[in-house]
Amino acid sequence: MVKISSKRKESKRVHIISRRDGWAIKKEGKTRASKIYNNKNSAVSSARKLKEKGLDVIVHKKDGSIQKWEKSKKQK
Amino acid sequence: MNTNNDFSKNVFINCPFDDQYIPLLKSILFTIIYLGFTPRIALERFDSGEARINKIIDLIKASKFSIHDLSRIKASKKSEYFRLNMSFELGVDIGCRIFKDGQAKDKKCLILEKERYRYQKALSDLSNSDIKSHDNEPEEVIRQIRDWFVVNELERADSGTIIWDSFNKFMADFYLKREKEGFQEKDIQRMPIPEFIRFINEWIIERRNN
Numbered sequence: 001m002v003k004i005s006s007k008r009k010e011s012k013r014v015h016i017i018s019r020r021d022g023w024a025i026k027k028e029g030k031t032r033a034s035k036i037y038n039n040k041n042s043a044v045s046s047a048r049k050l051k052e053k054g055l056d057v058i059v060h061k062k063d064g065s066i067q068k069w070e071k072s073k074k075q076k
Numbered sequence: 077m078n079t080n081n082d083f084s085k086n087v088f089i090n091c092p093f094d095d096q097y098i099p100l101l102k103s104i105l106f107t108i109i110y111l112g113f114t115p116r117i118a119l120e121r122f123d124s125g126e127a128r129i130n131k132i133i134d135l136i137k138a139s140k141f142s143i144h145d146l147s148r149i150k151a152s153k154k155s156e157y158f159r160l161n162m163s164f165e166l167g168v169d170i171g172c173r174i175f176k177d178g179q180a181k182d183k184k185c186l187i188l189e190k191e192r193y194r195y196q197k198a199l200s201d202l203s204n205s206d207i208k209s210h211d212n213e214p215e216e217v218i219r220q221i222r223d224w225f226v227v228n229e230l231e232r233a234d235s236g237t238i239i240w241d242s243f244n245k246f247m248a249d250f251y252l253k254r255e256k257e258g259f260q261e262k263d264i265q266r267m268p269i270p271e272f273i274r275f276i277n278e279w280i281i282e283r284r285n286n
Contacts, residue, residue, distance in 0.1 A: 017244045018215060019237075026241055033241075063099035063214050064244045065265075066251045 012072065014055045016043050018062045027055070080114060080138070083179055088139035089117045090165040092148040098265075102272065103214035104143065106243045107221045109276045111233055113141065119269040136169050137176075140183055141229075143221065144169065147190035147212065186224045188217065215240045246279050 011028030018024075023043035024033035027050075037043035040059075047057045048070065057070040080086065087108050091101055108115045116135045118128065136142065144166040149159050166187065173183040187207045208224070210217040219236030226233050234242075253275075254264045 013248065015241070015244055015248065017241060020215065026244075028245060031238075058248050060244050060247070064103060064240075064247045065099065066248060069248075069251075 012055050014047055014050050014057055016040065016047055016057065016059045018060065018064075080116065082114065083138060084140050085112070085114050086116050086135075086139035086141065087113045088135045088142040088169065089115055090142060090162055090169070091117075091145040092159065092162065093119060094148070097145075097148060100145070100210070100212065100214055100217055101269075102247075103218050103240075103243055104221060105269070105273055106246060106276055107218045107239055108143075109273070109280055110239055110242065111222065111225050111230065113225070115273060117269060120273070121270070122268075132165055133168065136165070136172050137180070140179070141225075142169050142183065142185040143188065144185060145188040145210075146207075147188060147210070184228050186221065188220065214243070218243065246276065249279060250275055 014025060014027045016023055017026055017033070019033070019036055022036045022038045023040045024036050025043055025047050026033040035043075035046070037046065044057070044059055047059075051057055051070060051072050054072045056072050058066060059068040059070070061067045089101070089104060089108075091097060091104070093101070105115050105117075116139050118131055118135065121131070144162060146162050146166070149162055166185075169183070169185055172180050173185075187202070187205060189207055189209050190212055191209050208220040210220055215236075218240050222233055222236045222239055233239075251264060254267075259267075
């Protein structure tokens with residue numbers, strides 16, 4: 001099995017990912033999701049606060065593809 | 077990187093190729109490569125002069141593992157025909173294991189369906205077979221494939237959740253890279269499967285080396 005490295009530099013992206021039991025907020029580089037929400041809107045609203053801290057918020061569709069990519073307010 | 081010549085690493089994928097199925101196919105391809113295997117699929121090469129059945133037989137003979145998805149064999153609307161290719165190719169694969177000698181005896185297959193037991197109405201010969209359902213969810217198909225490889229070949233592997241999260245991250249990197257290269261949304265959605273497979277391989281190698 002391929003071992004994916006976890007030693008990459010600190011990522012500035014957070015993902016909203018579908019889960020069996022809801023929608024997860026998962027920061028890149030972390031092993032576990034920070035929180036699971038019952039619905040997607042709640043997860044997106046909560047994750048948007050992280051844009052202030054310099055994180056891009058990537059909202060995924062249920063199939064894993066990209067629905068929306070919200071850029072951080074600190075970058076650029 | 078595995079080559080197409082390694083029987084013990086090849087995984088034949090027998091599934092529909094319509095637009096509705098492509099998201100599931102992408103997650104299947106990613107999981108196979110993530111776990112260190114090589115997906116083999118009729119779409120991997122395109123030669124109008126090559127008879128499709130010959131290509132399928134070559135892929136089946138070259139692959140120790142196979143994944144057959146029967147979730148689309150039922151017609152989805154009135155006047156539409158049954159789709160028989162998937163069950164036909166499953167039969168060829170099982171026949172190869174039974175009638176061919178040598179390494180073909182080691183072949184293993186995973187049969188997937190949308191819902192448990194639905195296939196029995198059309199394919200009762202499989203009534204006592206262990207068939208897994210994915211409910212048309214890429215997250216679930218990843219989990220089923222991962223578990224099947226762990227039971228049949230691998231001693232251990234990352235959890236289904238870790239692989240699913242990696243797939244989502246991969247899709248973000250894929251989207252970003254293609255967008256920077258000037259690809260439009262529809263180009264990204266309809267990318268030829270061999271190109272998509274190459275991108276997965278490059279992404280996996282990049283992460284392994286970092």
